[in-house]
Amino acid sequence: MTRLLDGRAVAAQVRAEVAAGVRELLAAGGRPPGLAAVLAGDDPASRLYVETKEKAAAEVGIRSRTVRLPADAGEAQLLAAVEALNRDDAIDGILVQLPLPAGIDERRVLDRVDPAKDVDGFHPVSVGRLWLGRSGFVPATPRGVLELLRRSAVPLAGRHAVVVGRSDIVGKPLAALLLREHCTVTVCHSRTRDLAAVTRAADLLVAAVGRPALLGPEHVREGAVVVDVGINRIDDPAEVERLFPGDAERREQLARRGHVVVGDVDYARVAPLAAAITPVPGGVGPLTVAMLLANTLDAARARRGAAASVSTSR
Numbered sequence: 281m282t283r284l285l286d287g288r289a290v291a292a293q294v295r296a297e298v299a300a301g302v303r304e305l306l307a308a309g310g311r312p313p314g315l316a317a318v319l320a321g322d323d324p325a326s327r328l329y330v331e332t333k334e335k336a337a338a339e340v341g342i343r344s345r346t347v348r349l350p351a352d353a354g355e356a357q358l359l360a361a362v363e364a365l366n367r368d369d370a371i372d373g374i375l376v377q378l379p380l381p382a383g384i385d386e387r388r389v390l391d392r393v394d395p396a397k398d399v400d401g402f403h404p405v406s407v408g409r410l411w412l413g414r415s416g417f418v419p420a421t422p423r424g425v426l427e428l429l430r431r432s433a434v435p436l437a438g439r440h441a442v443v444v445g446r447s448d449i450v451g452k453p454l455a456a457l458l459l460r461e462h463c464t465v466t467v468c469h470s471r472t473r474d475l476a477a478v479t480r481a482a483d484l485l486v487a488a489v490g491r492p493a494l495l496g497p498e499h500v501r502e503g504a505v506v507v508d509v510g511i512n513r514i515d516d517p518a519e520v521e522r523l524f525p526g527d528a529e530r531r532e533q534l535a536r537r538g539h540v541v542v543g544d545v546d547y548a549r550v551a552p553l554a555a556a557i558t559p560v561p562g563g564v565g566p567l568t569v570a571m572l573l574a575n576t577l578d579a580a581r582a583r584r585g586a587a588a589s590v591s592t593s594r
Contacts, residue, residue, distance in 0.1 A: 283556040290431050291566035295340055298573045302341035313580035314371040315344045318361050321351035326377045336569045342576055355384045359392050366394040372583055373399035373576040399575040410456050417575055422454035424567025425507055434505055437462040442479050444468045445488035450509055487544035493523050496546040506557040509564050510544030
């Protein structure tokens, strides 16, 4: 019987541990950790994501702040905003909400973040420390995937992990984390020949490409563990019916919201083959914000000279 890997439950555990860690800092006479987001423009998805982070931070006792800049803000304004946060001793973690407005060099802005406050894990120093196996910040989604696997008692050492997707945000850092867990790791991408032949060799298959239902049963070996990082919106009724045949709940969601959220895995056809699988929604998604909070607590502790961490996944 296929086991569902419950990201919501693990995220709740992580948030509770972060809240306890914040209380410890306060009991020791410290101030609450501070998290700042830089938001340029008025993209609805970005705005909603930042608001979600603000609410989650408040729930665990982290003070959050959002620096909002207009859509026509220039690169100099963003760099100045980041520099101000670098100098602000009340801020332990900085995230720059992506995407940035057209014409701005995202890499230049991200590289300006103080590595000691790089809770998104995108700075070259953070990336280098990850690949060298040293302590440092890991992007929240890959860290969340590893936390979910560990807390779900999924064996990793010696297993063949195939990661489909090579983004700097998910695919590459997750490959590094799995190597540190003694997996044999293969990374697939748009130029991979005979993708199904490669993915069928996986004990652990991770999909992180942003293409709805890209991976079907022909891509999965029976008994594999499947982790679906993808979050895609579908508004075509025919496509919803193809992916979720006879699913009245999905049809109701489409009618009510105008879209349904699906992953990169064809869940209905893949789930019967898998030993364990993450649902979408409710799998990896809830862990992204939870691990950002954990990174912020880690940053606050490190800046106060404490070495303890909420978890060992960094």
